[in-house]
Amino acid sequence: xxxxxxxxxxxxxxxxxxxxxxxxxxxxxxxxxxxxxxxxxxxxxxxxxxxxxxxxxxxxxxxxxxxxxxxxxxxxxxxxxxxxxxxxxxxxxxxxxxxxx
Amino acid sequence: xxxxxxxxxxxxxxxxxxxxxxxxxxxxxxxxxxxxxxxxxxxxxxxxxxxxxxxxxxxxxxxxxxxxxxxxxxxxxxxxxxxxxxxxxxxxxxxxxxxxxxxxxxxxxxxxxxxxxxxxxxxxxxxxxxxxxxxxxxxxxxxxxxxxxxxxxxxxxxxxxxxx
Numbered sequence: 001x002x003x004x005x006x007x008x009x010x011x012x013x014x015x016x017x018x019x020x021x022x023x024x025x026x027x028x029x030x031x032x033x034x035x036x037x038x039x040x041x042x043x044x045x046x047x048x049x050x051x052x053x054x055x056x057x058x059x060x061x062x063x064x065x066x067x068x069x070x071x072x073x074x075x076x077x078x079x080x081x082x083x084x085x086x087x088x089x090x091x092x093x094x095x096x097x098x099x100x101x
Numbered sequence: 102x103x104x105x106x107x108x109x110x111x112x113x114x115x116x117x118x119x120x121x122x123x124x125x126x127x128x129x130x131x132x133x134x135x136x137x138x139x140x141x142x143x144x145x146x147x148x149x150x151x152x153x154x155x156x157x158x159x160x161x162x163x164x165x166x167x168x169x170x171x172x173x174x175x176x177x178x179x180x181x182x183x184x185x186x187x188x189x190x191x192x193x194x195x196x197x198x199x200x201x202x203x204x205x206x207x208x209x210x211x212x213x214x215x216x217x218x219x220x221x222x223x224x225x226x227x228x229x230x231x232x233x234x235x236x237x238x239x240x241x242x243x244x245x246x247x248x249x250x251x252x253x254x255x256x257x258x259x260x261x262x263x264x265x
Binding site: 003004005006007008009011012013014015016017018019020022023024025026028029031032033035036039042043046047049050051052053054055057058060061063064065067068069070071072073074075076078079080081082083085086091094 | 108112115116119120122123128131132135138139142145146149150151153154157158161162165166169170172173174176177188189191192194195196198199200202203206207210215216217218220221222223226229230233234238241245248249251252253255256257259260262
């Protein structure tokens, strides 16, 4: 397996996640699509680490940081979703317009 | 040869389940397909000699983040189940933009030369990663732990009920 295969898979996965972020109404579904995009980035980092600098592990360390930041993002995002659901009785991202004008 | 077969198998499952995550109507099924997708990504990490990242992926994504998402779906399920329309009216323009993005990345990949190394990765990565995290990357490591603490407190403050 060459680097290009992993990069192509990562590009496809990123585009699928992008499509989900744009077209979903449900806020939790948007967060799940974001997780797909994070995973695409991580595949990129680990694949570059494997094929370009196999003995230095820098890509893997960055992947760890990305995973941790994604976990923090999911925590805060889902807390906001639950708060929105409590106040609006809905988690439709199109109807939550408090900070739009 | 085996590596190729395993790679294409995992890639197929990843792409199909990712498409299911972004297109299915029942959000609970979406969450289950997300777990399958994340698990297969962990398999890809094993193929890439990143054993520690694979374990972290299973623990943090398949274990923690998925459970968190399922909890959030359960807490909002009464309305999420009734909500039939899951896509907004941007489906076509969204698909168009996503295809442009994918085509652009793939097209730029074909024209890029990346100098690859022929070295064989060492069999165990955990000791080296731990040493690097404690020496060269100790500042981002500590920053990320502070970030996690802030996210923890922030999530509790945001999600708790008023007056309790």
